[in-house]
Amino acid sequence: MKGVSAVLFALFLAIQHKPILAYKAAVLEYYPETGESPQATIKKNIEAYSTYADKAKSQSADILVFPEYGLTTIVSDPTDYAVDLTDDKTDSVLTKLSNMALERQIYMVVNLLEKEQESKTATKYYNTDLVLDKNGAVILKYRKINLFQEDMLTPGDANQTQTFTTTFGVTFGIFTGYDILFDNPSRKVFKSSDVTDIVYPSAWTSFMPFLTSLSTQQGYTTANGINLLAASYGKPKEGHGGSGIFLPNGKAAELYIADSASSKVVIQEVTKISSREEKSVCSGRTPFGLPGDLNKSNVTNYKTNKIFDSSRYKFEKVDMSLNNSTLEVCHCDFCCTFDIILSESFVHSSAIYKVAAFDGIVEIDDTNHHVRICSLLACENDSNDSCGNRLESTNTKFTKLTVKGNLKREDKTFYVPITVDAFLLPIQQTKFCNNHNETNSAYVELTTLQAQADVLVFGLLGKTVSAASSVHALGFFVLVAFTILKLVVF
Template identity: 85%
Template sequence: MKGVSAVLFALFLAIQHKPILAYKAAVLEYYSITGDSPQTTIKKNLEAYSIYADTAKSQSVDILVFPEYGLTTIVSDPTDYAVDLTDSSADSVLTKLSNIASERQIYVVVNLLEKERESNTATKYYNTDLVLDKNGAVILKYRKINLFQEDMLTPGDANQTQTFTTTFGVTFGIFTGYDILFHYPSRNIFKNSDVTDVVYSSAWTSYMPFLTSLSTQQGYTTANGINLLAASYGRPKEGHGGSGIFLPNGKAAELYIADSASTKIIIQEVPKISSRAEKSVCSGITPFGLPGNLNKSNVINYKTYTIFDSSRYNFKNVDMSQRTSTLDVCHSGFCCTFEITLDVSSVVSSDIYKLAAFDGIVKIDDTNHHVRICSLLACENDSNDSCGNRLESTNTKFTKLTAKGNLKREDKTFYVPITVDSFLLPMQQTKFCNNRNETNSTYVELTTLQAQTDVLVFGLLGKTVSAAASVHALGFFVLVAFIIVKSVAI
């Protein structure tokens, strides 16, 4: 009997100390409430945040991420909306946020506008993320480094702390909105080798063909081999929205995008990864099968802007009558190879696709940026100018697509996949690799693992550094090169 008791006790201990293989995360796609004053606006949104935190608690969530500008709405003047984080009074914003976290025992990531008085006359304003632990303590304050159309704000220090570790055993990186396009911080966070997951608050504005929200998020996630918790400001009629929980294998636990202002909490279990998934190995065999369910939703009224200077690209037509094609497209010695297999029975005369390539310097805000891209693009007609626009649907079914090449590589050069379909979703069944073993080149490959329909964009995007670039240009992905004019804050 004693032997049986010992065995049972040992089994109990083993169960008690069994490693936790996943954590539960929540991200909030949120359309802010507007009050009759800045203070009322913040108060109403704090009250709404508490309700969604209750929902998260009821499902045993470990970490909850709120979007950029969720507390304030998107405002250009922070003066009356900014929070003094030294105010710890019972009625302060910081105290209320602390209560949201501590009363529900949840890690909370929240974005706000912060003010800091440096002297009797000078006040600086920041776009700030706070990370609060389960006891309501602020364990990290991160100030957005790369501002876009936020002229009254001060950039955060590129050397500030950008990572935190939780009691459920995951080390996160953190950045905000436009930051995802820059080396500092979106690549710099991996100097901490323990970082396997990233929390990301955004008020992103979607641009076709290369800057839509979900494809940018998934491209970053896939290329870096991490989990990404992305919470977006939801105002689709002005180009904002697209949230999700992304996994490192080219899939997403759940995505959300809509065509009308709405709020949606996404709650999913996220498998823990022991280290970032290296993308340097390109296997020789790639299986593929039938299309999967991508949970496509109506996005007809989701506004996307189009910024695409076709005159600077080299194009090559895709022969839609050929079942299989292998085509090279080059610009200034930068070349990619596309392998295309399509179901010719699905093709109609209105379906036009072209390959496009670009390698060069683009000047934005008096800063030179060296950018590279090669992509398959759906076109409205034979004109190159019609490529890269948003189409409601296409008939063509691609059985398999591959974009690859030994691509130019300099210090800090980094490539990401970018894919968009007619529903503004990225392809979830893909394989990506980036073999960074060579000095002057890197073999990069993106391949679909399922047949694909409604394809608008499929390609590889790279960023590099021009000699004249500023620190902000160090991390520019190629896609931002096409923001020739300023519009809405990202």
């Protein structure tokens, strides 16, 4: 009997110390409420947050991510909305948030506007994320570094801490909205080799063809081989919305996008990973032609403006009468190749697709950057200007798509996938690799694994680490900076 007891006791200990292989994540797509005053607006939204925190906790979520500008609505003047984080009164915003996390024993990531008094006459304002642990303590404060048309805010310190480790054994990185386009912080965060997951509050505004919300999130996740928890501001009629929990292989545990202002908490189990998924190995053969996913979203009223100057791109038209074709397109000496297999029974006679390439200097808020793009684009008609338009359907199915090339990276260009279908969803059934062993070039490839219908965008977007010295060719980013007349926050 003693021997049996010892075995049972050992088994009990093994169960008690079994490693946790997954955690429960929650992200909130949220359309904020508005009160009669800034303080009333914040109060209403804190009360709403409390309800969503209850929903997350009822499903055993370990961490809940709220969106950018969720407490305040998107405002150009932060003066009356900003919070003094040194205020520890019982009715302060910080105290309410702290109690919310403590009472539910859940990690929370909350974005707010912060004010910091520098002197009697000088106040600085920041776009700030707070990470609260299960005890309600603020374990990290991250201030958004890359602001876009947030003229009254101060950028965060470029060298600030942007990682935290949880009691459920995951080390997260954090950044906000527009930050995702920049090496600092979106790539710099991986200087800590322990970072495997990212929390991402956003109030992104979607633009066709290369800057839609879910495509940007999925492309970043796929290229970096991490888990991403993305929570977005939900106002589709102004181009805001698109949240999800993304996995290292580019698939999503769950996505949410709507065509009307709405709020929804997305909760899914996320498998823990010990390190970022390796993307440097390009397998020789990949399966293809399997039926694609049938999930579709209603995005009829989701507004997407278009930012695309076709005169600066080089195009090649796809011959839709060929079931199997290979095209190379070059802009100067930047070239990429497309392998295209069409589904014979699902090709509309009027469908027009072109492949495009761009390699040039673009300007983002008075700073010059180098951007490289190779993409298949659906076109409304033969005009290059019509390529990249939002189309309800193309009535065309591809059995397989591949974009590839030995692409330049002498300036440490980092490539990410960009894919969009007619429902503003990214293409999840893909294989991506970036074999960047060479000093001045990298073999980059993106291939579909399943048949895909209604494809609007399928390509690669390369962004360099350092700013360029002069503007000799302007692309889509410069149009963002100078053609949007009202406040748009990414």
